[in-house]
Amino acid sequence: MLKILLTFWFFLLGSAVGSFLNVVIYRLPRRESIIFPPSHCPSCGHKLSAKDLIPILSYILLKGRCRYCGARISWRYPVVEFITGISYAILFWIYGFSLFTFKSLILISMLIPIFFIDLENMLIPDVISIPGIVVGLLFSFWEGNLVQGVLGSLIFGGILLLIYVVALLILKEEGMGQGDIKLGFMLGGFLGLKLSLFAIFLSYLIGGIFSILVIVLRSKNLKTAIPFGPFLITGALISLFWGEVLIKLYLSLVFR
Structure with missing residues (x-):
């Protein structure tokens, strides 16, 4: 009761x-x-x-x-x-x-406004994501996983930064917003290395499926601007709560 x-x-x-x-x-x-x-x-x-x-x-x-x-x-x-x-x-x-509950409550409370602001304005405010990088690393330190937090932040944000630079050099246009990159650094600090890699995979998988549906159902083209922040957030939350289970399930199917 x-x-x-x-x-x-x-x-x-x-x-x-x-x-x-x-x-x-x-x-x-x-x-x-x-x-x-x-x-x-x-x-x-x-x-x-x-x-x-x-x-x-x-x-x-x-x-x-x-x-x-x-x-x-x-x-x-x-x-x-x-x-x-x-x-x-x-x-x-x-x-x-638990510490995990407290961490998750803080993370969700930061991600919900980012999700809707990006959805409505195609903008991710630095005033949330940049302090969020520090908060994520502090939780990693608190959990005794600071190295994992730093690696996760560098990998998550670094991969998005690499995609941004490559798109800029080859396509002469931004492959994603700079706010997405900062959000990636923030999410990686909360997730750690392994879950960050899984979150990136999920983000692009979900984003790709959604983009195809938008193009097919609404007759949009490939250059139609779609905010990517919500996909990063969705992938990160799935990874945070179910990532370990899904990774183990995938490995058991591949290497059985």
Whole structure:
């Protein structure tokens, strides 16, 4: 019973964090302070009261519209709050009070705004990814795996940097954004060497499949700009939580 109550508390905590992350997602690309002014409707500018800021519930009760001007509220707000809340709850339910849980909560709380900012603006803010490199290496040090963290960071970011340089030299255009490279250095610090390599493989696999689907279903061409950050994040999270299992499964099938 206690574990269920604590899991629910983690969901509430996560949804509250998600509410703040929505502020980050909206304001960072606009170069606005994430602290001042207080939360307000982006359409009419009216300051939001406490009853307008209840994660998920306020959106439902207001039927997705501003209480003051009736403007439609983006679907992203309840989605981010729910994703963050359920992530916090699942992490605690599976891993309990542990260093891995704490590390994963911090990582997810940084990756969610990067994911949506890149998705909406094709931008990965340095103000998250660069401090994230330091945070990832600190966790590696805390876990006693600093060397692995450094190698993971150098390999993940280094491979993306190499792709960027080669594309620039051969194709005379950027193969990816510079923000993706910095995100790679950040993710590698959290993952370590082996999981970083697996994450890169997954990122390009998922990104490639998605790109083909976009080209086929929407009649786009190969030069259509698609943000790559979400694929890097998806590959990294799969690698973080299931990488060891998937790698062992693959090796068992290949070398049986």
